[in-house]
Amino acid sequence: MENRKILYSAIQPTNNLTIGNYIGAIKNWLDLQEQYDCYFAIANMHAITVRQNPAELRQRTLALLALYIACGIDPEKCVLYLQSHVSAHAELCWVLNTFTYVGEMERMTQFKDKSLRHADNINMGLMDYPVLMAADILLYGAEYVPVGEDQRQHLEIARDIAQRFNNALSPTFTVPEGLYMKVGAKINDLQDPSKKMSKSAENPNGSVFLTDDKDTIIRKFKRAVTDSGSEIRYDPQNKPGISNLLAIYSAFGGKTVEEAERYFAGTGYGDFKLAVGEAVADRICPVQAEQARILADREYLDGVLKSGAERAARKAGKTLSKVYKKIGFYQI
Ligand code: ATP
Ligand code: LTN
Numbered sequence: 001m002e003n004r005k006i007l008y009s010a011i012q013p014t015n016n017l018t019i020g021n022y023i024g025a026i027k028n029w030l031d032l033q034e035q036y037d038c039y040f041a042i043a044n045m046h047a048i049t050v051r052q053n054p055a056e057l058r059q060r061t062l063a064l065l066a067l068y069i070a071c072g073i074d075p076e077k078c079v080l081y082l083q084s085h086v087s088a089h090a091e092l093c094w095v096l097n098t099f100t101y102v103g104e105m106e107r108m109t110q111f112k113d114k115s116l117r118h119a120d121n122i123n124m125g126l127m128d129y130p131v132l133m134a135a136d137i138l139l140y141g142a143e144y145v146p147v148g149e150d151q152r153q154h155l156e157i158a159r160d161i162a163q164r165f166n167n168a169l170s171p172t173f174t175v176p177e178g179l180y181m182k183v184g185a186k187i188n189d190l191q192d193p194s195k196k197m198s199k200s201a202e203n204p205n206g207s208v209f210l211t212d213d214k215d216t217i218i219r220k221f222k223r224a225v226t227d228s229g230s231e232i233r234y235d236p237q238n239k240p241g242i243s244n245l246l247a248i249y250s251a252f253g254g255k256t257v258e259e260a261e262r263y264f265a266g267t268g269y270g271d272f273k274l275a276v277g278e279a280v281a282d283r284i285c286p287v288q289a290e291q292a293r294i295l296a297d298r299e300y301l302d303g304v305l306k307s308g309a310e311r312a313a314r315k316a317g318k319t320l321s322k323v324y325k326k327i328g329f330y331q332i
Contacts, residue, residue, distance in 0.1 A: 007036035008142035008176070010043040010083065010133075013060040014052065016209040017067065019280060020187035020197035023251040024148030028181060030072050032146060038078040039140050039312060040068060045083045045090070045132060049125040050118050063291070065301055067210065070290035079315075081308030083136065088316035092135040093128070095323055099164045100131050100157075109153055117200075134158035138173045139316040146179040149186040150196055169326045173319075183247045183257055190224040193240035211288065214281040221245075221277030222270075232264040232272055242269075245276050253279040 011017070011025055032038060042064050047057060061082060068080055083089055105111060105127050115122045125132075133154050137145055138161075145155055155178040162173040189195045189206035201207045208220050227239040234257045236243040250257045253276075264272050294301070325331060 004035070004037045005143045006039070006141050006174075007032055007144045007146065007179075008039045008041075008137050008140050009146050010041035010046075010136060011064060012043045012047040013057060013064045014047045014050070015060075015199035016211045017064070018187075018197050018199055019208045019210065019248065019251075019284070020148070021199065022071070022210060022284075023184040023187050023248065024181070025146065026068065026071050026073070027184075027251060028146050028179070029078075032144075032179075033074060033077050036144065039142070039315075040073060040078055040080050041136065041312075042080075042082045043133075043136070046129060049123065049129050050114065051121055062298075062301055063295060065304065066291045066294040067287070069294050069304070070287050075304045075308065079308050079311045080304055081312040082305055085305065085309035086139075086313045086316050088139055088313065088320040089132065089135050092139055092316075092320055092323060093132045095327060096131050096135055096138075096161050096165070097128065099161050099168070100134075104157065104160075105130065108157070110150070130154045130157045131161070134161045137176050138162055139319045140312075141174045141315075141319065142176050143174055144179050145176050146181075148196075149180060152178060152180070165323075172322060172326055184251050187248060188240065188244045190220055190244075193225060193244045208280065210284055212284070214285055217281045217284065218274065218277040221273045221280070224273055224276075226269045226273070230269065232261060232267060232269075234258075234261060242272075245273065249276045249279055252276075252283050 009025060009029065011021060029038065029040060042061055044057065044061055065080065069075060073080065108130055111127055111129065114126055118126070134157060137158050147155065155176065159175050162175045166172055166175075187197045189197050189201060189203075190208065191203050191206035195206075197207050199207070205220055205223060208217055212220070224241065224245060226241045226245075229239070232242055232246070233239060234243050234246050246257050246260055249255070249260050253260060255263060264275070267275075321331070
């Protein structure tokens with residue numbers, strides 16, 4: 001459809017995805033694809049900023065694509081593509097690097113965290129990660145970027161870089177806005193509700209993976225850390241454990257947080273945790289079966305990537321050539 005606003009997001013094909021990635025990212029894309037012109041990428045160029053096993057990276061790329069589709073992201077409605085298939089990402093990143101200060105990259109929270117976790121490999125790519133992310137978004141003229149709370153700082157930098165370029169040369173880039181969900185933009189670790197649930201957490205019991213089977217899911221929820229008292233109430237400050245479980249339940253159980261509070265009034269913590277686990281498993285397990293089915297059809301997946309790359313490259317190429325012109329690169 002003409003004149004729909006453009007929306008962009010991506011996920012890195014690193015580790016197995018958690019229900020945090022599902023709730024904070026993919027789940028929201030399902031509704032958004034009906035209203036916007038969506039570009040959803042697999043950010044494999046971001047993934048190599050920490051060391052990856054090449055065979056695993058290749059396999060996870062296809063698995064993530066199959067997962068997008070199994071969750072209901074429709075390749076007919078959206079452009080699904082692999083970042084490395086569109087060379088404009090690296091090219092625009094280079095230009096944007098010259099509009100980005102070393103000091104502001106050194107201050108990025110994720111860069112500091114990852115530098116601590118990967119102290120033996122603090123490479124330039126890790127530091128440049130937010131600039132590549134800005135290039136992703138700006139190439140497509142995206143107005144909206146749905147991401148989890150942890151990406152807010154990166155989105156702010158993308159806006160700053162866009163404005164800086166527009167001011168220095170002339171209006172070129174759309175300044176993107178982040179879309180953050182009110183509930184679910186930060187799902188926390190089941191064992192330590194003060195930390196975000198992460199793909200790469202040390203304690204696997206704190207993260208529920210989209211690859212976990214039903215028994216594992218139920219076991220992890222049964223062991224989830226709760227709070228003192230016995231009331232099931234959404235109050236992230238005073239009841240971080242229960243509030244996190246309510247946010248998860250609401251995402252999977254088809255109820256708002258308020259409806260879930262009423263529904264579980266008077267229920268004990270044990271039964272509540274079991275109900276959350278069941279709601280998660282009831283949604284995840286069928287997705288796993290569908291993902292496996294899609295993953296077996298390599299020809300179909302390659303077709304989706306090929307058509308996605310063509311559509312993405314067309315759009316990105318136009319932006320890049322505008323940028324090259326403005327910056328003074330002689331064109332023939
Ligand atoms: P890692 O945990 O290893 O740093 P990640 O889980 O953040 O990786 P990404 O590919 O970087 O994985 O993130 C994909 C999307 O999922 C982003 O939009 C991110 O904001 C969102 N996301 C990640 N973790 C959570 C979470 N715990 N709650 C809500 N959204 C999340
Ligand atoms: N860094 C993001 C993944 C990502 C992204 C993007 C998200 C790469 N490029 C562009 C939104 C827009 C993350 O979620 N960790």
